[in-house]
Amino acid sequence: MTYHIAKNGEKSGPFEKDEVYRRLVSGELSGTDLGWHDGMAEWEPLSKLIPPPLAQPVFAPSGVFATTSAPQAVAAPPQGTSGLAIASLVCGILGFLTLGLAGLPAVITGHLAISRIRKSAGALGGQGLAIAGLIMGYLGIVLTIMIVLVASMAAPAFAKVQTQGQQMKVVSNARQLVIAMKMYAAEHDGNYPPSLETLYTEQITTDRKLLEFPEAMDVPGQGWDYRGAELTDHSEGNAILLVTKQADLSKKKIVAHNDGSVQVVKESDAP
Numbered sequence: 001m002t003y004h005i006a007k008n009g010e011k012s013g014p015f016e017k018d019e020v021y022r023r024l025v026s027g028e029l030s031g032t033d034l035g036w037h038d039g040m041a042e043w044e045p046l047s048k049l050i051p052p053p054l055a056q057p058v059f060a061p062s063g064v065f066a067t068t069s070a071p072q073a074v075a076a077p078p079q080g081t082s083g084l085a086i087a088s089l090v091c092g093i094l095g096f097l098t099l100g101l102a103g104l105p106a107v108i109t110g111h112l113a114i115s116r117i118r119k120s121a122g123a124l125g126g127q128g129l130a131i132a133g134l135i136m137g138y139l140g141i142v143l144t145i146m147i148v149l150v151a152s153m154a155a156p157a158f159a160k161v162q163t164q165g166q167q168m169k170v171v172s173n174a175r176q177l178v179i180a181m182k183m184y185a186a187e188h189d190g191n192y193p194p195s196l197e198t199l200y201t202e203q204i205t206t207d208r209k210l211l212e213f214p215e216a217m218d219v220p221g222q223g224w225d226y227r228g229a230e231l232t233d234h235s236e237g238n239a240i241l242l243v244t245k246q247a248d249l250s251k252k253k254i255v256a257h258n259d260g261s262v263q264v265v266k267e268s269d270a271p
Contacts, residue, residue, distance in 0.1 A: 006034040006043055008123075020050060032122045045121050084113035085126030088133025095140025099147055103140025110134035163250045167264050173210045174242050174256040177224075180205045181241065185233040192228040192241070213244075222246045231258065240271055 002014035007029065014037075015023075023029040024046065031047030091106035113130035180199045181192050199205050213222055228241040237259030244254045247267035255270060256262045 001037050003049070004036045005029065005046075006036075017050075020046070024050070032120075034121070080124060081126040082113045082117050082124045082130065084109045084116065085130035085133065088113055088137065089129045090133075092133040092136025092140065095136055096143070100140040100142070100144030103137045103142075103144060106133045106137025106140065110137060160250070163248060167248065167250075167252065167254065170213060170244065170254050171262045171264065173212075174254055174262045175260065176205070176207075176210050178241060178256050178258075178260050178262075180210070181228055182233050190232040190234055192231055192233070194229050196224055196226050220246070228258075233258070237261075243270060 002016060003020050004011060004013035005015065005020070006012075020029065020035070024031070029046060031045060033046050034043040035046045035049040036043045037049075088106050088110035091102045091109060094102040095106055110130045110133040113133075114127060117124045117127050117130065177196065177199070184193045184199060184202070184204050185191055193199055193202075193204075196211055200208055200211065211224070223245050225243040225245050226241070227243065231239055231241065235258050237257060239258040240255060241258055242254075242256035247253050247270075251267045252264050253267055253270040254262060254264055
């Protein structure tokens with residue numbers, strides 16, 4: 001009967017049984033290498049395929065191969081560590097450094113590594129590394145989900161704060177414009193300027209940005225609806241001088257009155 005041998009994924013043979021024995025004795029083959037002969041349904045480790053005592057060698061103190069009268073099982077050390085197990089561990093570690101983004105690769109490679117290690121009949125090691133990679137991979141996935149949930153809850157609050165900050169900037173600009181209009185009126189018999197641009201061209205204000213809006217609020221058609229051209233600084237205090245033409249993202253408008261007050265009102269309530 002002849003045998004075919006599979007070692008480290010490479011097949012060779014056929015060999016006579018005596019030749020297989022010789023290679024086992026010399027160390028060219030180990031009990032974990034796979035063998036097959038005609039009539040077998042699948043490959044099996046040589047330790048099971050070759051009957052004792054020759055398939056169960058022990059080493060004498062002198063280092064020379066010898067056999068025992070009674071069979072003794074000698075465990076062969078793994079021939080190598082699974083590369084997938086190492087990859088799983090590395091991805092698991094990176095999962096924490098990348099806020100969980102590498103968690104899924106760690107889980108996939110970890111499961112593949114464990115499956116191949118179990119099928120190798122002891123030829124591959126690294127199951128502990130694969131398990132560690134799996135644990136860190138799953139934790140990384142949980143971390144990613146938590147980050148997404150927190151971000152989804154925080155985004156609306158952040159947008160609201162950002163919008164309020166933009167509104168306050170425009171409110172501040174409106175107050176400064178009202179002050180500039182009153183300075184103009186003091187030099188023009190109480191009359192307000194015919195346009196806001198006049199405040200800049202006549203150097204009542206040297207800051208052109210007072211007439212502008214924050215970039216995020218600069219929606220199409222945005223600007224000041226100036227209503228003070230026909231008013232004076234003696235007009236009623238609630239007389240409207242400025243109104244934003246377009247509502248911001250929160251559907252609010254900003255209104256400035258003759259008495260210097262500035263309000264943020266709903267678009268539906270704006271005059």
